[in-house]
Amino acid sequence: MNLERLLLSFLTVIVGIIAVLLYIGLTGAYCPQAEVPPACYSPGGEPLMAPRLGLRIGPPWTIGGPYDIVSAPRSIDYAINLFRGYVSDIGDDLKISEVIEFQHSFYAVVVERDTGVGAFELLLWKGNWKVMPEPGPSIMWNLKYGMKVVHAIGRYKPGISSERARQVAIGSLSSLFPGFNVSLEEVIPFYGYYLIYYSANRSIRGIMSVNAFTEQVWYHTWHGHFIRMKQLDGES
Numbered sequence: 001m002n003l004e005r006l007l008l009s010f011l012t013v014i015v016g017i018i019a020v021l022l023y024i025g026l027t028g029a030y031c032p033q034a035e036v037p038p039a040c041y042s043p044g045g046e047p048l049m050a051p052r053l054g055l056r057i058g059p060p061w062t063i064g065g066p067y068d069i070v071s072a073p074r075s076i077d078y079a080i081n082l083f084r085g086y087v088s089d090i091g092d093d094l095k096i097s098e099v100i101e102f103q104h105s106f107y108a109v110v111v112e113r114d115t116g117v118g119a120f121e122l123l124l125w126k127g128n129w130k131v132m133p134e135p136g137p138s139i140m141w142n143l144k145y146g147m148k149v150v151h152a153i154g155r156y157k158p159g160i161s162s163e164r165a166r167q168v169a170i171g172s173l174s175s176l177f178p179g180f181n182v183s184l185e186e187v188i189p190f191y192g193y194y195l196i197y198y199s200a201n202r203s204i205r206g207i208m209s210v211n212a213f214t215e216q217v218w219y220h221t222w223h224g225h226f227i228r229m230k231q232l233d234g235e236s
Contacts, residue, residue, distance in 0.1 A: 076106065093114065096110055107207070107220075109195065121134035146191075160215060181200065207219075
């Protein structure tokens with residue numbers, strides 16, 4: 001009996017350790033000494049060489065965030081401040097061009113100051129107020145700031161034009177919303193894909209991405225319904 005209890009206790013400890021490790025792995029966060037705002041940093045692993053700076057700063061999901069403030073008011077301006085804190089840790093040559101409030105989250109587009117090309121996308125969940133990389137193309141298709149970093153500058157050139165990306169998007173949306181009047185609100189070029197805001201019957205429905213080489217379509221389905229957008233192009 002004592003042996004069985006000892007074995008059970010040992011297994012309980014092991015399961016607890018595994019649960020903690022899984023939590024860290026899934027949330028990508030652990031919290032050092034608090035700052036203003038309090039910062040939680042992703043473990044990330046070995047940083048990649050960033051072609052744009054020639055420094056070992058790593059891609060967005062390995063540095064500077066996610067920020068974690070649970071008790072804050074849920075305003076779009078507060079979300080913008082959190083996004084700015086995240087971006088400022090990465091580099092001065094980046095800025096937030098716009099922030100969208102959705103039902104479940106806030107969403108930010110980060111662009112390069114000198115080129116205006118999209119760098120990466122950020123997500124802030126309303127449930128926990130953590131800023132993190134937007135899942136999907138921002139990480140998987142991004143040739144400059146994502147997992148598939150390409151060191152040769154010429155490789156950044158897209159395989160399809162923005163007009164072709166529009167055609168692909170409209171074709172996909174027409175199949176998704178049969179009988180609806182679908183349209184594209186904005187098409188933003190990124191390194192490896194195009195980001196698109198789409199509408200159906202004159203109402204913004206969400207975000208989609210079109211791969212600039214394979215024409216694969218990716219819908220960002222986790223945000224919930226659209227609430228409002230704030231453009232920040234004229235701000236620093």
